[in-house]
Amino acid sequence: MAEQSVQSRVASLRETIRHHDYLYYVLDAPQISDNEYDALFKELQALEHRYPELDDPASPTKRVGQKPLAAFAHREHSLPMASLDNVFSLEEFQTYVQRLERLLPGEEITFWVDPKMDGLAVEVIFEAGRYVAACTRGDGRVGEDVTAQMRTVRTVPLQLREEGVEVPDYIEVRGEVVMHEDDFALLNKRQTENGARPFANPRNAAAGSVRQLDPEVTAKRPLRFFAYGVGVVRWSGAKTVWSRQSEVMQGLRELGLPVAPKARWAESAAAVQTYYQDLGANRHSLGFEIDGVVAKVDRLEQQHRLGSTSRAPRWALALKFPAHQAETVLEDIQVQVGRTGVLTPVAVLRPVEVGGVTVSRATLHNEDEIRAKGLRVGDPVLVQRAGDVIPEVVRPLTDKRTGEEKTFVFPQTCPACGSPVSRLGDEVARRCVNAACPAQVVQQLIHFVSKAGLDIEGLGERWVQIFVDQGLVRSPADLFRLKERDLVPLERMGDKSARNMIQAIASAKSSARLDQLISALGIRLVGRRTAEILATSFEDLEALAEADSETLQHIPDIGPEVAASLRRFFTTPANQALIRDLHQLGVWPRRETGNGSDADQSAPLEGLRFVLTGALSDMSRSAAKDAIESRGGKVVSAVSSKVDYVVAGENPGSKLDKARELDIAVLDETGLHDLLAG
Numbered sequence: 141m142a143e144q145s146v147q148s149r150v151a152s153l154r155e156t157i158r159h160h161d162y163l164y165y166v167l168d169a170p171q172i173s174d175n176e177y178d179a180l181f182k183e184l185q186a187l188e189h190r191y192p193e194l195d196d197p198a199s200p201t202k203r204v205g206q207k208p209l210a211a212f213a214h215r216e217h218s219l220p221m222a223s224l225d226n227v228f229s230l231e232e233f234q235t236y237v238q239r240l241e242r243l244l245p246g247e248e249i250t251f252w253v254d255p256k257m258d259g260l261a262v263e264v265i266f267e268a269g270r271y272v273a274a275c276t277r278g279d280g281r282v283g284e285d286v287t288a289q290m291r292t293v294r295t296v297p298l299q300l301r302e303e304g305v306e307v308p309d310y311i312e313v314r315g316e317v318v319m320h321e322d323d324f325a326l327l328n329k330r331q332t333e334n335g336a337r338p339f340a341n342p343r344n345a346a347a348g349s350v351r352q353l354d355p356e357v358t359a360k361r362p363l364r365f366f367a368y369g370v371g372v373v374r375w376s377g378a379k380t381v382w383s384r385q386s387e388v389m390q391g392l393r394e395l396g397l398p399v400a401p402k403a404r405w406a407e408s409a410a411a412v413q414t415y416y417q418d419l420g421a422n423r424h425s426l427g428f429e430i431d432g433v434v435a436k437v438d439r440l441e442q443q444h445r446l447g448s449t450s451r452a453p454r455w456a457l458a459l460k461f462p463a464h465q466a467e468t469v470l471e472d473i474q475v476q477v478g479r480t481g482v483l484t485p486v487a488v489l490r491p492v493e494v495g496g497v498t499v500s501r502a503t504l505h506n507e508d509e510i511r512a513k514g515l516r517v518g519d520p521v522l523v524q525r526a527g528d529v530i531p532e533v534v535r536p537l538t539d540k541r542t543g544e545e546k547t548f549v550f551p552q553t554c555p556a557c558g559s560p561v562s563r564l565g566d567e568v569a570r571r572c573v574n575a576a577c578p579a580q581v582v583q584q585l586i587h588f589v590s591k592a593g594l595d596i597e598g599l600g601e602r603w604v605q606i607f608v609d610q611g612l613v614r615s616p617a618d619l620f621r622l623k624e625r626d627l628v629p630l631e632r633m634g635d636k637s638a639r640n641m642i643q644a645i646a647s648a649k650s651s652a653r654l655d656q657l658i659s660a661l662g663i664r665l666v667g668r669r670t671a672e673i674l675a676t677s678f679e680d681l682e683a684l685a686e687a688d689s690e691t692l693q694h695i696p697d698i699g700p701e702v703a704a705s706l707r708r709f710f711t712t713p714a715n716q717a718l719i720r721d722l723h724q725l726g727v728w729p730r731r732e733t734g735n736g737s738d739a740d741q742s743a744p745l746e747g748l749r750f751v752l753t754g755a756l757s758d759m760s761r762s763a764a765k766d767a768i769e770s771r772g773g774k775v776v777s778a779v780s781s782k783v784d785y786v787v788a789g790e791n792p793g794s795k796l797d798k799a800r801e802l803d804i805a806v807l808d809e810t811g812l813h814d815l816l817a818g
C-alpha cells in the first residue's frame with residue numbers, strides 16, 4: 141500500500157472501530173458481528189505494528205472499552221480493569237506460550253483455565269464481609285457505579301461466608317454478569333410483546349440490564365454473576381496468603397462467591413489445549429454463551445513480572461472458539477430501507493440450525509459485499525454465527541451450484557417508495573434520497589423515540605409502525621401534534637394507554653436535553669457522544685444548523701466527515717422544515733449552562749484545572765496563568781487525572797505524553813485563545 145493510503149486506511153479503521161465500540165459498549169446495540177469486528181481490529185493492529193510511525197496512544201487498539209456514561213456516577217478502579225488479548229487458533233496459542241517461555245526462561249509455567257464468559261465485566265466490593273459497592277469496567281480506569289443495580293443480582297452475596305474462612309477486610313471481586321440463553325429468549329419475547337426493541341444477543345441483554353439507571357428494571361432481569369479474579373485485597377489477620385490464581389479462585393469459592401463453572405488448574409500448555417477442545421465441544425452445556433477459554437499464568441508472582449500493556453495483561457490470553465458454521469441455501473435477497481435511506485440487502489436463507497439456533501436471515505451489508513463474495517440467488521452457502529448471534533453468510537459453495545443460480549441485480553428504485561436510488565460520494569451504500577419515503581420515516585421515528593433519542597416511554601417499534609400506517613404521523617414533529625382522541629380508536633390502545641402515551645410524549649418534550657434531540661435526529665455519524673459534544677458548543681438546534689463546516693471542525697473531536705454529514709443534514713429542505721416545526725411546537729431545549737447564573741459569565745472556566753507545558757509564542761506562561769485564573773480556572777503543575785486541559789506550546793516534553801496517556805484534552809495555543817475568548 142502507498143504511504144498515503146496506509147495512513148487513510150488506518151484513520152478509517154480507527155473511525156469505524158470507534159463507531160462500533162460506541163454501539164457495543166455504550167448503547168449495548170452492536171451492528172456487526174464480533175467476527176467482523178475482530179477482523180477490523182486485527183487489521184488495524186497489523187498496520188500499526190508494520191508502520192510504527194502511525195502509532196497513536198489514542199488508537200482503539202490501545203484502550204479498553206469506552207468511557208463510562210455521564211448519567212451514572214463514576215467510580216475509579218483501584219487497579220485498572222483490563223481487556224484480554226485474543227487468539228483464534230492453537231498455533232497462535234503456541235506462539236504465545238513460546239513468548240512466555242522467553243520471558244520466564246527455565247521456569248515452570250502452569251495455568252489456570254476458565255471459560256471466557258460473554259457478558260459484562262463488573263467489580264464487586266466487600267468490606268468486612270459486607271457488600272458495599274459495584275462498578276462496571278468502563279474504560280478500564282473509571283467505570284459506572286452500579287452498586288444499587290448489582291445488589292439486585294441474586295447470585296451476588298450481600299454477606300460473605302464466614303465459617304472456617306478468614307474474611308478479608310476489603311476485597312474487590314471481579315467477574316462477569318451473564319444471562320442464560322433460556323432467560324434471554326424469554327426476555328426478548330417479552331420485549332417484543334411490549335413493543336420494545338429486542339436485544340441483539342445475551343451479552344447485550346446482560347450489559348443493558350445492569351446499565352439501567354433504575355435498579356428496579358435490573359431487578360426484573362434474570363442476571364447471574366460469576367467471579368473470575370480479584371483486584372485489591374486486604375487482610376488484617378494475614379493468615380491467608382494467595383500466591384496462585386488457583387488459590388484465589390478456591391478462596392473466592394470458600395467466601396461464598398459463585399465462580400466461573402468448569403474452571404480448573406492446567407499443568408501445562410498441552411493441558412490448556414485439551415481443555416480448550418473439550419469445552420469447545422461442550423460449549424452449550426453451560427446454558428450461557430461463552431466465546432472461548434481464558435488461560436492465565438497460575439503463579440501470581442510470575443503474573444507480576446509479566447505485567448500488562450495499556451490494554452491487556454501479558455499473563456493471560458483468550459483462546460476464542462471458531463465460529464459455528466452450517467450449509468444452507470440462499471433463497472432470496474431482499475432489500476430493506478433504513479433510517480438514513482440506506483438500502484440494505486438481507487439474505488433470506490433456507491432455515492438451518494447453526495450452533496443451536498435456527499437461522500433464516502442474515503445481513504449482507506451492501507451491494508459491494510454481495511459482489512465481493514460472488515453470491516447468486518439460489519446459491520448453496522456457508523453461514524456462520526460467531527461469538528454472538530448475528531448470523532452472516534461466509535461464501536457461496538460454488539462447487540455445489542446447479543447452474544440455476546441467478547445473478548442479483550441491485551434495485552435502481554426504492555422498494556418502499558419507488559424513488560430512484562443513488563450512491564453518495566464514495567459511499568458503498570445506495571440510498572433512497574426521498575426524505576418522505578415511508579420506510580425511512582418509520583425507521584427515523586423508531587430511532588427518534590428510542591434510548592438513543594428522546595427515549596419516550598411506552599412508545600416503541602410497534603406503535604410507531606401503526607401510527608405511520610394509520611397516517612397519524614409522518615415526521616417526528618407529528619408526534620407532538622398527536623391528541624388522545626387520535627389514539628383511542630386504535631386497536632389494543634384504550635383510553636388509559638392513550639392518555640399515558642400522550643403524557644409520555646409531553647414529558648419527553650419538556651424534559652428533552654439538547655444532546656438528546658441532536659442524537660434523536662439520527663444524523664449519520666452523529667451518535668450520542670458526538671451529540672453531547674455538539675450540545676455544549678451550540679446554544680440550540682438553530683445555531684448548530686447554521687454552523688459552517690469550518691466552525692464545526694474547530695470543535696474537539698469533530699472531523700471533516702462528521703462536519704460534512706452535519707452540513708448535508710441541515711441543508712436538506714425536509715430537515716430544515718422539521719427543525720422549524722420542532723421549534724414552533726416548543727420541542728426546543730437549549731444548551732445547559734451548569735448553574736445558569738451570572739457567575740458563569742465572569743468565571744467561565746470555574747472548576748477547570750489546567751497544566752501549561754512548553755513555550756507559548758505570543759504570551760508568557762505567567763500571562764497565560766493570569767488569563768486562566770481571572771476566568772475562574774486553576775493552573776496546577778502536575779498532570780493527573782484531575783486535570784481537564786493540558787496546554788502544549790513549543791517543545792512540550794513529558795507532560796504532553798502523560799496527558800495523552802490519561803486521555804486528557806490537549807490544547808494548542810490557538811485552542812487556548814479560543815477557550816479564553818469563550
Ligand SMILES: NC(=O)c1ccc[n+]([C@@H]2O[C@H](COP(=O)([O-])OP(=O)(O)OC[C@H]3O[C@@H](n4cnc5c(N)ncnc54)[C@H](O)[C@@H]3O)[C@@H](O)[C@H]2O)c1
Nearest residue numbers: 160164170172173174177223224254255256257261368434
Ligand atoms: N460487534 C461489535 O461491534 C463489537 C464492538 C466492540 C467489541 N466487540 C467484541 O468485544 C471484544 C473486545 O471486548 P473486550 O475488551 O471486552 O474484551 P474481550 O471480551 O475480548 O475480553 C476481556 C473481557 O473478558 C471478560 N471475561 C470473561 N470471562 C473471563 C475470564 N474467565 N477471565 C477473565 N476475563 C473474562 C472480562 O469481562 C474481560 O473484561 C472484541 O473482540 C469483540 O469480540 C464487538
Ligand SMILES: [Zn+2]
Nearest residue numbers: 554557572577
Ligand atoms: Zn424510498
